[in-house]
Amino acid sequence: MTLRTDPTEQSVQALARALYQKAAEHKPSLFEAKDLLGRMIDWSLEDPSLRVALFRFVDVLPSLASSAEIGRHLEEYFARVDHALGGLVFLAQALHAGTLVAPVVRRNVVKLARRFIAEERGDHLIKVLTGLRKEPAAFTLDVVGEATVSDVEASAMQERYIELLRRLAKVTADWPPCAQIDDAPNGRLPRVNLSVKLSSLCARFDPLDPNTGSNVRERLRELFREAAKLGAAVTVDMEQYAFKDLTLEIFRGVAAEKEFRDAPHATIALQAYLKDAESDVGDLIRWARRQKRRLGVRLVKGAYWDSEIAWAKQKGWPIPVFTDKAATDASYERISRLLLHSNDVIDAAFGSHNLRSLAHAIVAAKALGVPPNGYEIQMLYGMAEPVRQAIIENGQRVRVYLPVGELLPGIAYLIRRLMENTSNTSFLRQTYADRKDIAGLIKAPALTSKPAQSPRGSSGEPMSPDNEFRNAPVSDYSRQENRDRFVKMLEEVHAEVKHLGRKRSSGQWLESVNPADPKEIVGRVLVTQIDEAEEAIDKAARFFPEWRDTPARERAKILLNGARIMRERHWELAAWEVFEVGKGWREADADVTEAIDYLEYYARGMLRLAGPRDTQQLPGETNVYFYEPRGIAAIIAPWNFPLAILTGMTAAALVTGNCALMKPAEQSPMMAVHLLDILRKAGLPEDACQLLQGGGELGAHLVRSAKIHLIAFTGSREVGLEILREAYTHRPGQQHVKRVVCEMGGKNAVVVDNDADLDEAVVHIIDSAFGYQGQKCSAASRVILLDETYQRVLSRLVEAVRSLKIGAPEDPRNAIGPVIDAEAKTRIAEYIRLGKKEATCVLEMAAPKEGFFVGPVIFSDVDRRSRIAQEEIFGPVLSILRARDFEQALAIANDSVFALTGGIFSRSPAHIEKARKEFRIGNLYINRGITGAVVERQPFGGLKLSGIGSKAGGPDYLLQFVEPRTISENTLRHGFAPPERLKAK
């Protein structure tokens, strides 16, 4: 493709070259390898495995309390480095000295960090600022802190910002003026400039939660107010893509308020790597014009590139960033021109270390008639100092982005800087480390991939059976249109529900109630009587031969049809779940997504199983091995994943050719009705799958029936063990051994290691323990903390949970909804009473009296053998246990008759390895939440008394629903055998 010839291209290159010549005289501090770490950074440029080890080590270092710990981590990380460079063997040996070198290493890392992050307290910050002013360079402060996980922490951050503003206002007030950095066309610029991440201003920044906006606005207003008072400027930083729309909305919302309408120095950062960026900038400019106000825009390339790609791929969402570096550079240049062109309302700031990008902005400004002080260049503290010097000397205003704060929370920032410096595509690396040709470095960005496309648009297309399986994406509630759509759907479904009227009791009818408002009837179904169940079994038995002999491909196609219909009805089904079982938006959405995944996955799995395969190649004999369905399957499903689990078990039974009798939980009959409807519409013959509604007695009848071949059950341990015993007790007239596929409960533990990333641990533990009120077999119900960090993690956890709102799940403000029914509420209340005797109750939140609500409860200092540490509570009750060390923590975690899920948070390679080996549970999660297993990705199921070792959504699952047969045919007839290639028909 040919590039558009820009009239200023020549000037851009000339300026870039001139700046480069000047900058090239000095090497930036980072590339002057003076110490061990410096050398390692140098080496890591050439050895990816060393780079991984190094970054991970640096990442964990601040959380290590002792030299011994540092020494251990050094050994763990570097002993396993794949030494591409001979020299590193020496290094590794040196590092094996471990503890001895620990203080040196820590000193080095601190020194390294302090090249990028100023100390907040004491003189250091002032010294740095004074130094910058001498260059002269302006500054903006970025306060590094732990991720905010509670209201307490959000308020503390707000307080810290304000204090810093006040302190610096005082210090900078006395500085003599400096025109190059103080003056702008419209007057003097604030000397104090603060960059703020909105996520630090609320307990959990969540675009879905309307409270996020109001809480953040509240706190941001305070900052704006204080800044206005002090004559300081505030820049709103941009974080991950998921936060972008809400960040822009909050920024605009506050800026539009009367009080701030005329505040001249409100600035927002925008990321050129986003495919959305150009249109966002356009929107912002138009908005500013409508508002008739000036706005600052800091244009950066974007710092979450790796993460954005990973998150999007993990969720199956469109990748929001350009995956081509040149596309980002090109976007940056386009947006640069757009901002400069809008100089009437926009104060542009260009944040980059790329000389080409900066030269482009400078030349464009000139070309567009923007005065030299009508925009500014921003660069990061500690980075690319020679470039900065060259630009300052060129006369531009340069502002240095200066993080301040402690090392521990600053590490995330440090890692990003190291990545930037050592990434293959980094301008700095290419300039200083790789010493690339200048012409190549400063040429106009050339796209190697397709031009920008909007990330919007669904990727959840229905697929052909021949395509590879892909998970259906969950809904992205960071998008307003999705939120609007679901609100509308909730209203529609609620209207239907209201239409059904109030509860009335009748033995014939099963009434499904809204657990958040039990007076509301969500659905009403006829209870299946025993004689009707018998008829259903007989019908299934009569139809079975036909269904068995239906080609696997046809059966698979019905599942895929079902998946297609479910995609179409995704929002509707999720809305029904909100009302029938009290799931929150994301939980309901994920359940539907998982159901779609099961249909798609098992359909493809069946095609792999179908068809005989040759066991050996032999002349004169064909030997084939193939699978056939078992017969009639009873599907006994729970209410907590009312669509997904029922769909999964039923789809597995059906696609393998069994006839299914669905017996959903009494609490969620309507989701089964919806599923049946979808399967029928998808083309499933009526008798292949019948729906039997009822309670335990009906289930027991099916389990005991001599005509049932297979029971697929997910539910409690008690019922599961009973089913196993009953099913494997031979009945008169029974002509086969039954097969039971059985998933039972969990008492899942999360271990938090001393070196864990607590920001992540706290958030994931809360999600795992209190998501859907803890009513998941995978839920975290035990958290094991080590002595060293016990108190700190516990208090952060408690405060974070305390920030959660409780109420009806259709309101996305409520993180905690109701439990399923009155019985559950009573049972959980009893466990809470028991827990108060057995342990210390550190949190017990109030809950609405109407509806089946139970407020989150946290017990601390729970004894490992106590009942609340051993029994499955299935509610929002979390037990915190204490362990001496990681080893003991694992022992406690394993001390359960359950073994379903579990997790650890650790950054010790040895501990992670130890957990992989010794934390014996069905699904182990490392450094992430322990619920939400994804089909195919995390085959799901437990060991011990959690299950029989099948794995839903895994490669072996369907095998349980079939029986293998072997056919051996002698093809030799009177010495004549068909030729080999004709042998297998």
Place this chain on the structure above:
Amino acid sequence: MTLRTDPTEQSVQALARALYQKAAEHKPSLFEAKDLLGRMIDWSLEDPSLRVALFRFVDVLPSLASSAEIGRHLEEYFARVDHALGGLVFLAQALHAGTLVAPVVRRNVVKLARRFIAEERGDHLIKVLTGLRKEPAAFTLDVVGEATVSDVEASAMQERYIELLRRLAKVTADWPPCAQIDDAPNGRLPRVNLSVKLSSLCARFDPLDPNTGSNVRERLRELFREAAKLGAAVTVDMEQYAFKDLTLEIFRGVAAEKEFRDAPHATIALQAYLKDAESDVGDLIRWARRQKRRLGVRLVKGAYWDSEIAWAKQKGWPIPVFTDKAATDASYERISRLLLHSNDVIDAAFGSHNLRSLAHAIVAAKALGVPPNGYEIQMLYGMAEPVRQAIIENGQRVRVYLPVGELLPGIAYLIRRLMENTSNTSFLRQTYADRKDIAGLIKAPALTSKPAQSPRGSSGEPMSPDNEFRNAPVSDYSRQENRDRFVKMLEEVHAEVKHLGRKRSSGQWLESVNPADPKEIVGRVLVTQIDEAEEAIDKAARFFPEWRDTPARERAKILLNGARIMRERHWELAAWEVFEVGKGWREADADVTEAIDYLEYYARGMLRLAGPRDTQQLPGETNVYFYEPRGIAAIIAPWNFPLAILTGMTAAALVTGNCALMKPAEQSPMMAVHLLDILRKAGLPEDACQLLQGGGELGAHLVRSAKIHLIAFTGSREVGLEILREAYTHRPGQQHVKRVVCEMGGKNAVVVDNDADLDEAVVHIIDSAFGYQGQKCSAASRVILLDETYQRVLSRLVEAVRSLKIGAPEDPRNAIGPVIDAEAKTRIAEYIRLGKKEATCVLEMAAPKEGFFVGPVIFSDVDRRSRIAQEEIFGPVLSILRARDFEQALAIANDSVFALTGGIFSRSPAHIEKARKEFRIGNLYINRGITGAVVERQPFGGLKLSGIGSKAGGPDYLLQFVEPRTISENTLRHGFAPPERLKAK
């Protein structure tokens, strides 16, 4: 490689060319396509699928009784032909007329057959012989008949030979002399020449059975005597390789007898395609010289080439024939010269249609000074008539090999002829159909592969785990050295057994007795007490973590070591089985072979299972799926495959990392002792596998123990169902759900279709029903015959069984040994008593009174619902059931609570397809025996109440012994993810 230049090569080519010119003037009758069948043969030269259909159709045709049947088969065979040639579509359409064309087709096939096979009765034979004499050509008669399966049939064949000799002696006596074919250097040749297959002279030609030799010698002697009396000649034909050594031995034995020492015209056929042939000919010549007698040798290329390769590959034996056509041709020429060179004792006959081979023989004879009538050329009736004419005109004596008899038994012969004519490498096809260049056809055979190697030598090498799995070969008892070796081993083991002394009773001790001679104690072991069992469980539990964490590769290597030791002790182990459980030689041998296979197969299976696999490739997250052992496995094994099944179940448990407790059957404790010894020597840690000796109470204790994780059981249905119930009943303190791998009984049916090859059906049914006295879960215990062939199959079956000998299994004369114990004997006797009430007893053979012997019993007209048709008898008792048609036969076959093995004999593609679909059993065998499943080749296990759908020796078996786990690791740390290729460690 350069060919040795033969001095006569030029003459050979000159003669071949001359003969060719003469022969080429006429096309042999077969290639003159005058009718439909002729055209089809033509077409089949170019379309392999048509060739298959055509040959198979011709093969089955004589057994079809009606036009309707012929029509149906025509449709079935030709509707599915893959029509490579457009013209065949027309043909297929014509053939779809089915019944209409049936008479025409049958007429055509009869006509075709009669080109090759003369009618025995009436004038036809004499007319053919007279015709030949006019050419002039001599003859040798080959009497085609059904395979001999009983003594009655053997005697009938002998009778038939003698009658034919007498009849022809009379006819030919009056013929005027004809020097070219009557005269030889040593006088006038017999005009009547009979070719005899020794397998037709006994009930079952088996080199292992010493009675075969004596019985055949007895009958052959009669023929020799009669021939001598009539002045006729007898040629002993050569059949498959497995019969060769014994055939030579019998021939030499009789020829050496005083009575026949001077008989001038005893001839034996030898096959040049055998790698052994050259040394066999050498031996024979030396023997003749030592005997100072003349011998006839007919040198042929060999007619079982396809079968020999198939059989050898199926058994894992060395391929006895040259796989390169040229190697056979070269061998033929070498042996030709050798025979002519030995003209002092050998009358050579060269049987071939290959002009080059014949020209070579003629030229060599001349070169070696053998007079023209000092050897002869033999050719097949109906084949290559122009070649024959050319050779006769060249002055040679030509003898035509003339099959006589009925079409049905002659089909095997016809198929061989058609194959020969239509094979790619056939000289005739190349000459007449493909019209190859004469120079290429007559050039000296050029080897394309390595020179001849002896087929002797073991192929049962131990293998590295990285090699592909190959089945261990069973011992080839057609080889004298193997028979000798086993006799010696039996003596050694018997000496050990005798050393143990007589039975003495004691509760502490379990005494294993020889079921053929219960006074003999085969072994004495201590019974494991319950408290000792508890100790063993605890020991296993303590050792389990170490064993589980032992790398899979190491565990696999121990199995492979075990396999190596078993190979070394193969003969010894088999000998122990003969004495401990009363197995015959082959049965004992196969059991050891199967045990080796399990070790080899599961070792490799584990390597495939071992190691985590990525479930999906995602940035920022690794997701792995892997398997871990379940814990402590109780192996409860039966006595009927005392090594194989115990080894299989134990090896599966061990290699997957479980600790095993072996509980062998009370009847076969010693085989378990041997296995344990082997595993220990192979490097298995002591506590990984412990041996507990005892009865049902001990087994029940293990099954109920809360500490046992897995029970692998093979045995009766009653015990199996009891184990399932007990194992799935949760016990106090039990921390897991047990897994039961369970194989139970069978009541296996064989259906014989009207178009079945009865020669094969009868033999395989007997093997399947009475092999190891019917004490296999896979044994045939029901045979379902159709009305049309009921009586005929029944009487052949009864007579064939009647020919079996009963007695101690160490004597290979005895096809039927003892049943396992007194209890079994009683139980079987009761069933026999019952059977006599329920059905007609058509055979009840006497058995020795001492020892646990039960003579074979056959019941006919058994009702499908009677107890003897429904219950597993586990002894040498066979029920014959009657069905109206194939459909009903399948329904009867399926009318059982068991569904383990079964078989059909049919040559109807539609019936075979129907059985594949509707005969729902674990292992279906088509046109072969229904026992002896081979590891990997025929994964073994039953459905319904025969088992739980696992398949021993199959790809899914090991999965039952493991539990899957999933580990999901978030590898993204502060935005930094390892590059993709480093992601999965």
